[in-house]
Amino acid sequence: MSTEWTRRQVLAQMGIAAAAIHTLDPHELCCVVPAHAQTADKELFELKKVGDGVYAAIAATRYKVNCNAAVIQTNDGVVIVDSHSKPSAAQALYKEIQGITKQPVKKVINTHFHWDHWQGNQVYAAANPGVEVLASERTRENLTRPDAGVGGVPYIEKQLASLPGEIAKLKDDISKATAPDVKARLESNLQQAEAYLQELKSLKPTLPTRTVSSTTTLQEGGREIQLHVLGRGHTNGDLFIYLPKEKVVATGDALIDWMPFLNDGYPEEWPQTLTALEKLDFTSIIPGHGEVRPKSHLAFFRGYLTDLVAAVKKAAADGATLPEMQKSVSDQLAPKYEQGMSKYPVGQYRDRVPVNVEMVYKKVVKKA
Numbered sequence: 001m002s003t004e005w006t007r008r009q010v011l012a013q014m015g016i017a018a019a020a021i022h023t024l025d026p027h028e029l030c031c032v033v034p035a036h037a038q039t040a041d042k043e044l045f046e047l048k049k050v051g052d053g054v055y056a057a058i059a060a061t062r063y064k065v066n067c068n069a070a071v072i073q074t075n076d077g078v079v080i081v082d083s084h085s086k087p088s089a090a091q092a093l094y095k096e097i098q099g100i101t102k103q104p105v106k107k108v109i110n111t112h113f114h115w116d117h118w119q120g121n122q123v124y125a126a127a128n129p130g131v132e133v134l135a136s137e138r139t140r141e142n143l144t145r146p147d148a149g150v151g152g153v154p155y156i157e158k159q160l161a162s163l164p165g166e167i168a169k170l171k172d173d174i175s176k177a178t179a180p181d182v183k184a185r186l187e188s189n190l191q192q193a194e195a196y197l198q199e200l201k202s203l204k205p206t207l208p209t210r211t212v213s214s215t216t217t218l219q220e221g222g223r224e225i226q227l228h229v230l231g232r233g234h235t236n237g238d239l240f241i242y243l244p245k246e247k248v249v250a251t252g253d254a255l256i257d258w259m260p261f262l263n264d265g266y267p268e269e270w271p272q273t274l275t276a277l278e279k280l281d282f283t284s285i286i287p288g289h290g291e292v293r294p295k296s297h298l299a300f301f302r303g304y305l306t307d308l309v310a311a312v313k314k315a316a317a318d319g320a321t322l323p324e325m326q327k328s329v330s331d332q333l334a335p336k337y338e339q340g341m342s343k344y345p346v347g348q349y350r351d352r353v354p355v356n357v358e359m360v361y362k363k364v365v366k367k368a
């Protein structure tokens with residue numbers, strides 16, 4: 001895998017369409033971050049209560065994306081779902097949690113292996129050497145597999161190799177920028193990229209200490225936490241965390257409030273996995289990215305995946321080329337999905353459809 005492709009993947013996972021990178025300066029795309037997100041610069045997370053002792057830590061929009069976390073209090077410690085892209089982000093959340101409870105974090109659950117969901121694990125291990133890190137068996141494998149995709153230990157090396165180029169590009173963009181607001185934003189992005197590089201250099205990869213290969217129920221200090229293995233979707237190791245009493249589910253990126261990232265995914269199986277999830281009795285979704293959503297969001301998100309696969313298959317059968325179907329599918333699905341999939345400055349409909357179409361074309365039509 002070339003460095004260029006790796007960089008494209010990094011950028012794509014950051015919420016920037018890989019297709020756009022060839023034609024647009026990727027850092028200009030960061031400039032669509034609205035004013036409120038800029039002023040919230042120092043606030044990495046906002047803790048939102050979704051049930052008694054259950055919180056969603058909603059990640060602020062940053063140049064270097066962080067995932068959401070679920071924070072679950074129990075009578076004898078805290079359980080965290082996902083640990084963000086870097087130790088400093090996990091540390092910031094840990095500090096906020098300590099404002100709620102002084103109890104230790106006893107378990108960290110990683111929903112999948114992507115970089116923005118596990119690279120902060122070490123913070124919880126440092127705070128509590130007895131912490132248990134849980135994931136699915138597949139996720140544990142992916143975290144050490146060289147070709148797993150945009151996450152895991154080998155992917156840290158790939159990021160370390162590509163970040164200096166990204167930083168050089170930002171510096172070059174800053175030198176060319178004339179508008180003061182653009183310059184200021186690029187400088188903020190540069191500062192974030194440089195700080196991220198420094199953190200990555202000293203990252204201590206903290207891998208799962210316990211894995212599950214099928215649905216498992218944990219009894220944690222008076223609270224029931226179910227870990228559901230429902231099939232392949234966003235990755236081959238997606239884990240869904242379900243609180244039956246509180247009727248809350250934490251989904252990682254298998255269900256998010258912006259456009260899905262398909263590069264390590266299974267477009268045809270993903271909807272079935274979500275249908276299995278839908279059978280559970282819940283009212284609130286803590287998604288991997290975006291705000292807490294009601295259960296009805298599942299059908300909307302699944303609908304996009306189903307319609308996307310059908311549209312690409314049809315276009316391919318009709319003889320369309322990839323660039324043609326990237327345009328036609330984008331337009332075709334827009335009335336139903338563009339608005340609902342473009343609520344944030346990242347992960348927007350028009351930026352992501354071309355990449356999604358390309359992935360479905362490769363994985364479903366070409367069976368690559």
Ligand SMILES: [Zn+2]
Nearest residue numbers: 067116253288
């Ligand atoms: Zn993510």
Ligand SMILES: [Zn+2]
Nearest residue numbers: 112114234253
């Ligand atoms: Zn992901």
